[in-house]
Amino acid sequence: MTAPTTAANYTARHAAADAVSVVRLNDTARGVTVAVAPAIGNIAYEILVNQKNIVWFPYQRPSEAAGSPHLCAVPFLAPWANRLDDDAYWANGRRYLLNSSLGNLRRDGNLKPIHGLLAFSSAWELREASADEHSAWATSRLEFWKHPGLMAQFPFAHVITMTHRLSNGVVQVETTIENLSSDPMPVSVGFHPFFRLHDSPRDQWKVHIAAREQLLLNDLLIPTGQRKPLEFSDPHPLERGAIDNVFTNLTPSSDGLAHFWVQGERERITVTYGAKYPVAVIYAPPGREFICFEPMSAITDAFNLAHAGLYNELQSIPPGAKWSESFWISAEGF
DSSP states (O other): OOOOEEETTEEEEEEEETTEEEEEEEETTTTEEEEEETTTTTEEEEEEETTEEOBOOOSSSHHHHHHSOOSOSSOEEBSBOSBOSSSEEEETTEEEEOOGGGSOOOBOTTSOBBSBSOTTOSOOEEEEEEEOSSOEEEEEEEEGGGOHHHHHHSOOOEEEEEEEEEETTEEEEEEEEEEOSSSOEEEBOEEOOEEOOSSSOGGGOEEEOOEEEEEEEOTTSOEEEEEEEOOSOSSEEGGGOOEEEEEEEEOOOTTSSEEEEEEOSSOEEEEEEOTTOOEEEEEEOTTOSOEEEEEESSOTTHHHHHHTTSOOOOEEEOTTOEEEEEEEEEEEOO
């Protein structure tokens, strides 16, 4: 355990929670606490607003998640988010094969590789936990290039730095990727946050989708390359059924950013996307008390669709350069 860093209303404390290293960030004036577990994929597993956890975390303690991890809370998906249509992907005109015998691939119900390699990674190292009069933050770093099992699947040497920052009751998640390779590095990362409201059941929630278009998907939930205008009402009631869609052409508010939200009777959770997250996946299955607003740097299967000429917006990091973007989580009515 380390002594907390305290400044005015903000504190940052690094300690062990049931044998798992955890950083707790506090905004005492607004009653918000964020708990981050670097050794479990660097996930934020608690965002407490007046003692109510607004993220869905189906465990009693973080050690349970470490022993039997399932996608929940606020996981990071890299080096690809969502599905690939094959055990291979294209980058810079070359086809790279995935090696299932290494044991670090996750697969969906159709046995397609999904959500990359880092969702539960223990390779994150906490670099700083501190606070000042404006915020409290925790910064962790993953040196991807040091791990042969990761490099065998995605041979682009890089470093990822992530900062969870709590300021004025709002959680900012900033991710920076530094490309150490001699080749450009394609960027198809994202997050899969699970959110929950407490004042009403799921079928009474309403959703604002800040997008103009959605992608057409095949039976495997892989984009076909075609798009169509948004077919959801605003706000959209979840009682109408499941949502599992990929949205593009996001709609900015007056601040230039896209704001997605879910609302119950009084409670509302808003997720704000930085400009380099131009894609939003929303996942809200019926019968489950959560909804996922997923900030994505690219569409599902972006590597392969870009190579096929069906996707022209794949971002790339030049050799020696960095990519950086944030998204923000805020809550009201709790």
